[in-house]
Amino acid sequence: TQLLEQSPQFLSIQEGENLTVYCNSSSVFSSLQWYRQEPGEGPVLLVTVVTGGEVKKLKRLTFQFGDARKDSSLHITAAQTGDTGLYLCAGQPRSTGNQFYFGTGTSLTVIP
Amino acid sequence: NAGVMQNPRHLVRRRGQEARLRCSPMKGHSHVYWYRQLPEEGLKFMVYLQKENIIDESGMPKERFSAEFPKEGPSILRIQQVVRGDSAAYFCASSPILAGNTGELFFGEGSRLTVL
Numbered sequence: 001t002q003l004l005e006q007s008p009q010f011l012s013i014q015e016g017e018n019l020t021v022y023c024n025s026s027s028v029f030s031s032l033q034w035y036r037q038e039p040g041e042g043p044v045l046l047v048t049v050v051t052g053g054e055v056k057k058l059k060r061l062t063f064q065f066g067d068a069r070k071d072s073s074l075h076i077t078a079a080q081t082g083d084t085g086l087y088l089c090a091g092q093p094r095s096t097g098n099q100f101y102f103g104t105g106t107s108l109t110v111i112p
Numbered sequence: 113n114a115g116v117m118q119n120p121r122h123l124v125r126r127r128g129q130e131a132r133l134r135c136s137p138m139k140g141h142s143h144v145y146w147y148r149q150l151p152e153e154g155l156k157f158m159v160y161l162q163k164e165n166i167i168d169e170s171g172m173p174k175e176r177f178s179a180e181f182p183k184e185g186p187s188i189l190r191i192q193q194v195v196r197g198d199s200a201a202y203f204c205a206s207s208p209i210l211a212g213n214t215g216e217l218f219f220g221e222g223s224r225l226t227v228l
């Protein structure tokens with residue numbers, strides 16, 4: 001069973017377009033993180049959201065944590081080719097022990 | 113300050129051989145996580161270790177797989193009698209505190225295992 005489901009799984013858009021990636025779960029998380037991974041490399045942390053309803057902005061990226069702390073979204077404005085990569089949400093559910101779960105991933109391709 | 117170091121970056125083994133993957137966490141980090149990743153997929157949790165202790169190995173297959181994080185030296189993920197299905201990228205991550213408590217995971221560049 002997959003604790004964190006991401007959608008869409010694959011996304012291909014033109015440069016300059018906007019997009020939103022979703023991360024959903026039936027479990028409550030104390031915090032959620034978003035990572036970005038490029039081919040041949042390990043994931044790199046983009047942001048951590050902690051408070052229900054929290055919104056964080058990182059340049060053209062906007063991250064939101066759901067009020068119930070079960071879901072999160074990542075919105076990219078005016079996508080650039082450098083945004084291409086695999087976006088992963090991750091978190092540690094309150095109900096489990098020490099596992100740190102990652103989502104299924106969204107593979108984004110930005111076409112020039 | 114060196115990041116998380118994994119080696120080898122690429123490893124080719126024939127079915128039935130053993131694979132040993134090593135991970136040196138960032139300096140000062142005492143928590144190590146191992147993940148497995150197939151192409152275009154997310155990371156699957158395998159095991160969480162602290163120095164000399166396996167804290168959670170619920171994601172690791174019961175047979176053929178083992179992990180350790182000795183007092184001195186790197187953490188090692190060992191796969192015995194490899195099969196083709198073991199082919200994947202194996203990532204190690206370290207954290208100074210329990211990840212999830214607003215702690216960040218720092219990842220290595222991964223070890224890519226190919227089983228012929």
